[in-house]
Amino acid sequence: MKNILKITSMLAISALTFACGSGQQKEEAATVQEESPAKAESNDGFIKIFDGESLNGWDGDATYWRVENGAIVGEITEETKLERNHFIIYQGGQPADFEFKAEFKITEAGNSGVNYRSEPVEGLAHALKGYQADIDGKNNYTGQNYEERKRTTLAYIGQQTKINPQEKEGDLRANVEKNAWLGLEVVQELGDRAEMRKVVKSNDWNEIRIVAKGNRLKHYINGTLMSDVTDEDPANSTSEGYLGMQVHVGPPMQVAYRNIYLKNL
Structure with missing residues (x-):
C-alpha cells in the first residue's frame, strides 16, 4: 500500500x-x-542607415555636417560659406535598384537634395555627380530630378519624362539649354504644379521617397509622385552609385534629415 x-x-x-x-x-x-x-x-525590408546618434557609416566635412536631436544636420553660416556644393556620403555600399525614404526639414533660404547612383568628383573631397532628388526651402524645385554636374534638369515638378540621347559635339553642356537637358521629352503631366507644391510643408518635417528600378526613377514627397524619369540615354545614365545629401552654395541655411532608411529591390 x-x-x-x-x-x-x-x-x-x-x-x-x-x-x-x-x-x-x-x-x-x-x-x-x-x-x-x-x-x-x-x-518591411528597409534597413536603417543612420543610427540617430552619430555619423558612423557616413563621410562628410564636420565644418558643415553634425548630428543634432536625432537628425543629420547640414548648415552653412556666414563664417562657413561654400565655394562649391558639399555632400555627406553614405559608406554602406553603392545601391543599384532600391527604395530610399527619410524625413527632411529645410530653412527658407536652404538648397539641398539627395543624390543617388552618383560617383565622386575627381580631385574634390565630398563632391558627387549624378541623379538628385532636389529639395529647396522656397519650394521651387522640391521633388524634381536634377542631375548634379552632368545633364542638369531631367524632369521638373509634375513631369513624367523620357530622356533621349543627344549627339551635339562637345561636352555635356553642349546639350544643355536653360539648365535642362535637350533630350528631355515630356511623356505626360502628373498634375497641376501649383497644387502639387502645396503638399510640401514649409520649415517643417516632410517625407521624401526615391524609387530607382532599372532606368526608371521616381521621386515622392509626402506620398505624392513629383517626378518620374525613364532614362534612355545609355552614354550618360548610371545603374548604381553613391548615396548622399547636399548642402548647396548660397546664403546661410540649414537642412536636417532623420529616420533614414534604405531597401534594396
Whole structure:
C-alpha cells in the first residue's frame, strides 16, 4: 500500500512538473510568435542607415555636417560659406535598384537634395555627380530630378519624362539649354504644379521617397509622385552609385534629415 501511494505521488509530481514546463514553453513560444510579425512588418525590408546618434557609416566635412536631436544636420553660416556644393556620403555600399525614404526639414533660404547612383568628383573631397532628388526651402524645385554636374534638369515638378540621347559635339553642356537637358521629352503631366507644391510643408518635417528600378526613377514627397524619369540615354545614365545629401552654395541655411532608411529591390 505504501509503495502504491509513493508511486501515485511521484506520478502526480511528474505530471505537474510537465504541465508547468509545457505551459512555460507555450508562453515563450507565443511571445516569440507575437513579436516576430510585428518586427517584420515594421521593417518591411528597409534597413536603417543612420543610427540617430552619430555619423558612423557616413563621410562628410564636420565644418558643415553634425548630428543634432536625432537628425543629420547640414548648415552653412556666414563664417562657413561654400565655394562649391558639399555632400555627406553614405559608406554602406553603392545601391543599384532600391527604395530610399527619410524625413527632411529645410530653412527658407536652404538648397539641398539627395543624390543617388552618383560617383565622386575627381580631385574634390565630398563632391558627387549624378541623379538628385532636389529639395529647396522656397519650394521651387522640391521633388524634381536634377542631375548634379552632368545633364542638369531631367524632369521638373509634375513631369513624367523620357530622356533621349543627344549627339551635339562637345561636352555635356553642349546639350544643355536653360539648365535642362535637350533630350528631355515630356511623356505626360502628373498634375497641376501649383497644387502639387502645396503638399510640401514649409520649415517643417516632410517625407521624401526615391524609387530607382532599372532606368526608371521616381521621386515622392509626402506620398505624392513629383517626378518620374525613364532614362534612355545609355552614354550618360548610371545603374548604381553613391548615396548622399547636399548642402548647396548660397546664403546661410540649414537642412536636417532623420529616420533614414534604405531597401534594396
